[in-house]
Amino acid sequence: MVQDLGRTGTPDEIVRAELARADRLRRVRASSARLWRTAPWASAVCALVAGIGRVAGWPGIVSIALLTIALGSLAGYVFYARRPRPVTDVDAADLDSRASLRGELRSAYWFANVPAEASAHAENPWVEFHLARAADRLRAIDWSALYPAERATREKIATALLTVLVLVAALFVPGRSPLSALASGGNASDVRLRGSALPSTSLPSALLDQIEKLLTAAEASGGKALTAAQVQDLLAKLDQLKAGKADMPRAADGKAPQLTKADAKALAERARKDADNPDLEPEVRDALTDLANKLSDDPQQRASTAQDAREASGAKDTQQGDTAQSAAAGDKQDGSTQSVKDAASGGGVGIVMMNNEDGAKSKEAGLGLGGGDGDNAKGGSMPDLAAALRKETVEAKTDNPGENVFTGVNRKTEHGDAALAYTHAQPGAAERGHSTAPPAVPDNRRAAVKGYFTRKQ
């Protein structure tokens, strides 16, 4: 259309139209050249990021988002570069040089754009002659030959291949954290939990059989035949497997049936259902809960469980006061608060849990009543707690002040532990913990905490 307008009309109109057309061709070519110089590199960067993401476990959406941003930026640049805009004198000079018109086009374009009424050259035959000659020469110029379309075949192929590579890597190549993880609403903490999850799809067949037998035993005859030791043994094996120490043939070797995620989830559900069986011993129920957690492949459920445990521990601390140690080992405030209370109370069950004269065996408090387990990140299990309580009860009955109980020594020991607790905690935090109540249980967790303690009772 522009070309048609440029072929007819007065000389100044022809000059303007032809120059606008030539300038558009020039900008199209320049933007295409820049585009196809940049696009392969942008795609290569996206492909590199996609590859790294597969190895590092980044979600595939990162690669796709990066690719979209890169392609969008390039498209935006092309749109911006090719937008209609007035031709400047610099543009005219460039076009003039390209067409080897020796300044004629630049000069004619200026005369063609000067308003006649404002120009001293109005009705100047020399200007008219100049414009007419320039228009004739412009009509004879094949601008599309001067500014041919950018071929860039190799760049286009490279860009297409790299783009496909990015998409394949992001959508079809399984990574340590596939796209479905984020699609299902996972977050960073879930990903961490997933990273430490039990490799359920490669459980040894012997272990699978053991799990099956154990669950069957728990479901049969009210679970009377199932003991906590059996479940504990199974959990120990799972822990060894998780740590890579188990010397068992894997199911993934092809000789044993492959355990799918659905199977693992089903087993976890069975274990969790059995754990709710009130006929079972509390120790067995707790062990089954742990088993369900280990087998479960649901990060939300695992995270929820972990969160429940932490919050429940905090709530328990609040309720039991100086009887219990803080379960959240990283929670300095809770820990310091309990230590201060212990030092002030100077007796009770908490004293027994704190320490004894054998300093070498003394360890930090664990979850709930079963403190002193030695594992900072993990609280004691219910069987441990029950055993500890029984022992404490027996000791409390047998110990009488006088001959075999050195109250003074114990008090010093308690005081020493309390001082140690102070050094571990920040002084300022400890003061605040002493004067203020622990944080309240969130409303959305309150039911879970209540259910946790209700079940244990």
Added chain:
Amino acid sequence: MTTTTAVGESIEQFRDRFVRITREVGRRIVGHEEIVNLTVTSLLAGGHVLLEGIPGVGKTSLVHTLADVLHLTFSRIQFTPDLMPADIVGTNIVQEHSHGGTFFEFQPGPIFANVVLADEINRATPKTQSALLEAMQEVSVSVGKTTYKLEQPFFVMATQNPLEMEGTYPLPEAQLDRFFFKLKVMYPPEEAMHEILERTTRDGDATVSRVVDGPAILEMRHVARSVAIARPVQAYAIRLTLGTHPDSPYASPLVKRYVRYGASPRAAQALVLAAKIQALNRGLGFVSVDDVRAVALPALRHRVLLNFEGEADEVNTDTIVGELLQTVGA
């Protein structure tokens, strides 16, 4: 359509005459095509030329030949220290009437010619130089209470020798500015030397024909001033002129360091006018940046005044203008 056709014919006629002039001059002057071209350009622009070169390179021959080709009156003034203004412009002489009595009669000097060769102009005193330069600028001379107009076309070609500077009176900058071009006549190349020897050592001299007369020159001057020049091209000429000033934003590093005063607006006029003639000489009716660049050196080199450091370092103004052409954007 008629007007544009007439313009086209004017351009063709101008170009044809220009080519014929240079071709005829070239029959006698060898190896100085560029000098001939610029000299004719200056003539058609109505300016005057200062030719600088060592003795024997053909400066005087060029002027002689040009006068012959142009069918114009020619006079030569050999400038010496004892030359007086009256020797140039003329003087009133007491004459006797046939019937008795006396009266003053003006005897025109050699300045009253179409083409004047002021040979070795720097050997005359400033007073005499001023008489010539006033005539160049005003195209008239004043003797007593009477002013005499000089016949057009009036074209002065002054020469000066860069050697033997003792006992000379270098032209002041204000007077140098009145020359349209300053052309440096260099030693001819080896090939041209062969041609010069063959032409000048044989029996007989190369004859030139008169191809253009005075009215034709005046017509060509009129045509030259009609050429259209776009504002961006004119702006380039202005930037070049301003760039010779050390405090200008367009000044090049050499200008800032070595130049005391830059070119005057007369330089910009010379640039544009000479560029128009160059365009016509190419058969075009518009001025391009290349035309301006082609005449920048002869139009600016004598209008750049060096400072003490520049004089001490013997900086060539051609170098300064050349750098300016590189730095000032078109």
